[in-house]
Amino acid sequence: MRHFQPSHRLRPLLTISVATVLLLALLSGCSRQPDGAETRFNASSDAGAAENNSTPSGSNDQEQSALPASTADDFGVFELTSIRPQPGNKPITLTIQQARHNFGDGREADIWGYNGQVPGPPLVFAEGDRVTVDVNNQLDVGTNIHWHGLKVPIRQDGPGIDMQPGNRHEYEFTIRQTGTYWYHSHYRPVEEQVEQGLYAPLVIKTAADLKYDRDIVLVLDDWMLEERQASGKMKIDEFDTINGKTGSAIPALTLKEGELVKLRFVNASTVNSQKLNLPGHTFRVTHLDGAALAEPFESDTILISPGERVDAELLGSYSAGSFELTNGRGRGMRLPIIYNGQRNEVTASPFLAPAPRPLLTEAPQSPDFTVRLNSGMMSGNLESDGKMNQGMTNGGAMRGGMMNHRMSWLINGQAFPDTEPLRIETGRTYTMRIYNDDHHMAHPMHLHGTHFQVLSFNGEAPARELFKDTVNVPLAEYVDIAFRFDEAGEWMFHCHILNHEDGGMMTSVIAE
Numbered sequence: 001m002r003h004f005q006p007s008h009r010l011r012p013l014l015t016i017s018v019a020t021v022l023l024l025a026l027l028s029g030c031s032r033q034p035d036g037a038e039t040r041f042n043a044s045s046d047a048g049a050a051e052n053n054s055t056p057s058g059s060n061d062q063e064q065s066a067l068p069a070s071t072a073d074d075f076g077v078f079e080l081t082s083i084r085p086q087p088g089n090k091p092i093t094l095t096i097q098q099a100r101h102n103f104g105d106g107r108e109a110d111i112w113g114y115n116g117q118v119p120g121p122p123l124v125f126a127e128g129d130r131v132t133v134d135v136n137n138q139l140d141v142g143t144n145i146h147w148h149g150l151k152v153p154i155r156q157d158g159p160g161i162d163m164q165p166g167n168r169h170e171y172e173f174t175i176r177q178t179g180t181y182w183y184h185s186h187y188r189p190v191e192e193q194v195e196q197g198l199y200a201p202l203v204i205k206t207a208a209d210l211k212y213d214r215d216i217v218l219v220l221d222d223w224m225l226e227e228r229q230a231s232g233k234m235k236i237d238e239f240d241t242i243n244g245k246t247g248s249a250i251p252a253l254t255l256k257e258g259e260l261v262k263l264r265f266v267n268a269s270t271v272n273s274q275k276l277n278l279p280g281h282t283f284r285v286t287h288l289d290g291a292a293l294a295e296p297f298e299s300d301t302i303l304i305s306p307g308e309r310v311d312a313e314l315l316g317s318y319s320a321g322s323f324e325l326t327n328g329r330g331r332g333m334r335l336p337i338i339y340n341g342q343r344n345e346v347t348a349s350p351f352l353a354p355a356p357r358p359l360l361t362e363a364p365q366s367p368d369f370t371v372r373l374n375s376g377m378m379s380g381n382l383e384s385d386g387k388m389n390q391g392m393t394n395g396g397a398m399r400g401g402m403m404n405h406r407m408s409w410l411i412n413g414q415a416f417p418d419t420e421p422l423r424i425e426t427g428r429t430y431t432m433r434i435y436n437d438d439h440h441m442a443h444p445m446h447l448h449g450t451h452f453q454v455l456s457f458n459g460e461a462p463a464r465e466l467f468k469d470t471v472n473v474p475l476a477e478y479v480d481i482a483f484r485f486d487e488a489g490e491w492m493f494h495c496h497i498l499n500h501e502d503g504g505m506m507t508s509v510i511a512e
């Protein structure tokens with residue numbers, strides 16, 4: 001059933017999907033040369049940054065910068081340890097451009113990247129920052145940026161913005177949260193844009209975060225490159241990445257016994273969930289989707305669906321030896337942990353769990369809204385407007401293939417933009433039951449502009465208070481959530497398996 005769970009991203013620039021052809025046809029005549037890609041920030045660090053940054057310094061020249069030191073060559077290292085953001089005005093410039101990217105282990109491809117990098121530069125803020133982001137689109141297709149998980153005014157949220165080739169756009173918002181987030185394209189077809197590399201981490205650090213010995217972002221992804229060989233055959237190369245690097249190109253994390261590390265996982269894959277573990281260690285999970293947990297918990301694994309984030313503490317538990325954090329798939333997602341001595345004292349966790357803050361204390365008998373997720377074979381004319389107009393739920397279906405038949409992904413029997421929006425008032429709490437009636441797979445559902453509370457998984461209360469912006473709805477189960485918007489606007493609600501979103505599994509919450 002590969003067509004229902006495309007195991008990995010189709011990222012060949014050599015192979016062009018039907019959607020891309022249509023998009024390119026629409027945009028032909030607007031082409032623009034990418035300018036190559038040497039934009040860098042603070043290109044002062046070296047590849048040893050992961051080894052020698054273990055002592056946070058009280059002051060440094062990055063204090064005013066929202067961007068960590070990095071160079072294109074050492075981009076596997078997303079170390080935030082020494083960044084001490086102060087609230088203030090943060091002007092950022094991003095150029096969206098095509099560039100050549102080196103994944104390591106002999107793999108290279110043309111990507112689309114923020115500042116020509118994949119992932120794009122980590123943006124690091126403090127709560128209260130007034131952020132302006134001047135974005136310059138140097139691609140030859142339209143794009144935009146969505147600030148995933150951030151509570152921003154609706155006009156800054158992204159999906160409604162259309163930056164045509166050569167255009168600039170200035171985003172402006174105030175940071176009102178803390179935690180681990182990310183930014184990515186929300187320009188349809190979104191799958192295409194994110195798979196080409198238009199994603200990056202965004203972190204809002206707290207005073208407590210500064211007390212970890214190390215603070216590291218790990219952006220997870222998977223790639224599929226196609227290459228035509230001399231024989232004419234296509235060679236398919238699938239591999240997994242951390243921070244845009246694979247296999248031996250992923251820099252090792254050197255640790256001491258007693259050191260406490262904060263790991264911020266971001267799953268940027270458009271398709272795949274990850275289950276990571278590190279033999280000989282247990283993680284302590286402190287945040288999910290940027291939201292601090294009232295009850296942190298211990299876990300041997302990090303489970304993360306597309307779009308989700310997990311923050312976990314890792315305590316250095318050995319004074320010598322080496323270990324590997326992996327997803328067990330043998331495709332290059334492996335972070336070596338190398339022990340090198342002992343810290344004088346064990347670092348205590350600086351994490352301060354917030355008081356419980358429930359929107360509701362139990363799942364509703366009859367929710368305000370019921371949403372049913374499903375898939376079906378749609379027929380229609382692809383060339384008219386890219387959306388199908390007839391549905392056949394759970395037909396035996398093939399994705400792609402014939403021009404006038406393809407999978408559609410449905411909410412209450414409709415594909416976006418024909419889905420019915422959920423209409424609400426600001427300042428009031430609503431409940432929604434999300435049924436996964438699909439016959440094929442789980443769907444990680446993302447609501448823009450707020451954290452919602454998960455009230456039940458299939459009627460069972462979650463093990464602890466749970467605020468999320470993306471929740472995985474398992475096959476043939478349901479999830480109850482409570483949500484409230486304080487800000488008016490039309491907020492998108494969609495599956496974060498992005499070909500499902502592009503195929504119609506999206507609606508909106510209209511808050512008035």
Ligand SMILES: [Cu+2]
Pocket residue numbers: 442443444495496497500501505
């Ligand atoms: Cu889905």
